[in-house]
Amino acid sequence: MIDLENEKRERAIAVGLVTRNVHRRQAEEYLDELALLADTAGADVLHKVLQERDGVEPAYYIGKGKVAELAMLVEDDNISLVIFDDDLSPVQIRNLEREIKVKIVDRSGLILDIFAKRARTNESRTQVELAQLQYLLPRLTRQWTHLSKQFGGIGTKGPGETQIETDRRIIRQRISHLKEKLEKISSQRKTQRQGRKEFTSLALVGYTNVGKSTLLNAISSADVFVENRLFATLDATTRIVALAPSVDALMTDTVGFIRKLPHHLVASFKSTLEEIVEADILLHVVDTSHPTAEEQIAVVNQTLTDLGAAQKPMLYVFNKVDMLEDRSIMQDLQAKYQPSVFISAQRGINLSGFKEILLTMINSAATEFTTTLPASEYKILSQLHEIAEISEKVYDDDVVSMKLRVIGKNLARVEQLIEDANKK
Ligand SMILES: Nc1nc2c(ncn2[C@@H]2O[C@H](COP(=O)(O)OP(=O)(O)OP(=O)(O)O)[C@@H](O)[C@H]2O)c(=O)[nH]1
Ligand SMILES: [Mg+2]
Structure with a gap:
């Protein structure tokens, strides 16, 4: 089990932009999510700072005045980390670190850090290391390594500090070695899948923290780690589920999605994500009680399109209905997303209805x-x-x-x- 509490927590500021395309309310929700990511990585967000501007400022991402404001806030509140909701260029990071004088981490860096902490198996460790090295390569400057040594902690938990100091050639060699290793893992997975062809395969997909693992646990004998933090699951777990006396299916739980998932991560998680691409039916789990549930649905569907899995038969599983304050939204959702079913995986509400509709889908495909x-x-x-x-x-x-x-x-x-x- 992961013990993220034992480390010393960092004090952080989260920074985002309100632009023509991103309304204030939306930007605030993005920062809430960034704070949740920070919490998972081991930092407490003490301030959320939004700036209204037409677009990103090339040298600093935010305006120079806002940079000065941040520098003061950092000093006054003993802040050790400033996190930006978008990806920063190596130049922006360097400029910001020079002015603010603490570690600057962008959204991808933060997500990679969480993945690095969460990775437990050989497969996920290899995948995360590959993504980290690819993220690091263009950012490998003398200033950067200097700062990483100086500060340590979040955003610098790279693939081993010593490797950061080695030159790019060695990193590139390591990247190609990791890619080869993942190719092997991928072909092993393929062999495994071929051995279970006569079963219908179901893949749980969805935004992170919506209850995918809770559902697998509730419906099978699985004992997958569940936590109210992001990316509790990185590895694929497959279990047999009995849907009716003579109908078994295979259900696979795997890594969740998030908006702006770093593309290196998606690419390096190929072998795990193949479980989704190869599945017969997708179970799209949704946290119905989340204020941005529909935006999360859109992010997941876009990610599925990117993976080439958008055309698969899909059942929308609206979870956490026990948390709904306003139950009238269920009608709207049901009209908009079909086929769908409303459940609470944690409370065991309507799991029989879930199995029934799944059975109908499987039978109609046989x-x-x-x-x-x-x-x-x-x-x-x-x-x-x-x-x-x-x-x-x-x-x-x-x-x-x-x-x-x-x-x-x-x-x-x-x-x-x-x-x-x-x-x-
Ligand atoms: N109230 C309520 N909470 C739920 C329900 N299902 C899951 N949860 C909680 O939601 C949190 C996330 O659950 P997980 O099963 O870990 O979610 P996940 O989709 O597997 O998340 P990741 O693996 O992190 O992507 C946990 O705290 C669960 O206890 C539900 O039906 N109702
Ligand atoms: Mg999970």
């Missing part, structure tokens, strides 16, 4: 039919067993007749095998 094969084609028969549920098998002389139940993705292959067997 085909049942009877067929016959020459009994001598035992090789093809065993191949069929791998990708179809076979029942009522009867041998009659040299012919075997049987009933098959095949899920959508395997249908073409099954038909081909039957045709091949009967052609011989």
Whole structure:
């Protein structure tokens, strides 16, 4: 279990922009989320600072006057860290650190830091290290390493401080080594998935902290770590769930999404995210009680589009209904997002309704039919067993007749095998 409390907490300021495209209310919610990220990383946000301007200031991200204001706030309140809600250029970070004289961290840096702390398995550690090195490479300047040594703590928990001092060539070598390692992990995952083809595979997807792991735990024998902080889960966990007496499916819980997820992270989490891309049905879990629930839905759907998984059958699972103050929004959501179901994973509300609708989706994606094969084609028969549920098998002389139940993705292959067997 992760113990994020044991470290000394840092004192931080969160900074964001109100622009023509980002309203004040929206910007405030973004800063609330940034404060939650900071909390997860081990920092307390003492001040949230917003500046209204037309766009980003190239040299400092915010106006020079605001920079001076921040520098004063830092001194008065013994602040050790200033966090910006957008990604900063290496030049902006350098300029800001020179004026404010404490560590400056941007949104991606903060998220990478949390991932580094959360990573427990070989796979996730490798993925995070790759993303960190790719993030670090363009920022590797003398000033930066100087500051990282000076300050330590959040934003500097890189892939080992000694590596920061080594030159880019060595980092590039390390990057290609990590990529190779991840290729191997990816092909292992592929083999694992092939061994469980006859089951319908369900992937839990959604914004971070919406209750994906809680749902997997509630519906299977899983014991996945759950916490009211961001990115509690990084690794994929797959469990068998019994939806009806004779219908089992595989449900996979994995890393959650967030707005402006660093693109290096998405790229390096490829092997984990393949569990989503390869799934038959996506279960899009939503924190219905969150003030920006619909924006979170849009972020998740955009991320799925980026991953090439937007066309998959999807069930919207509106979770945390026990927390709803105004239940009338459920009607609006139901009209807008279909198919959908309303549950509380934590309180066990309407899990039976959830299973029922899932069962309907699975059944509508499966085909049942009877067929016959020459009994001598035992090789093809065993191949069929791998990708179809076979029942009522009867041998009659040299012919075997049987009933098959095949899920959508395997249908073409099954038909081909039957045709091949009967052609011989
Ligand atoms: N009130 C309420 N809280 C819930 C419900 N489901 C989950 N939670 C809480 O929400 C928090 C996040 O739950 P997780 O299951 O860790 O969420 P997750 O989507 O797996 O989050 P990450 O792995 O961090 O992306 C925890 O504190 C849960 O106890 C629910 O139905 N109602
Ligand atoms: Mg989780």
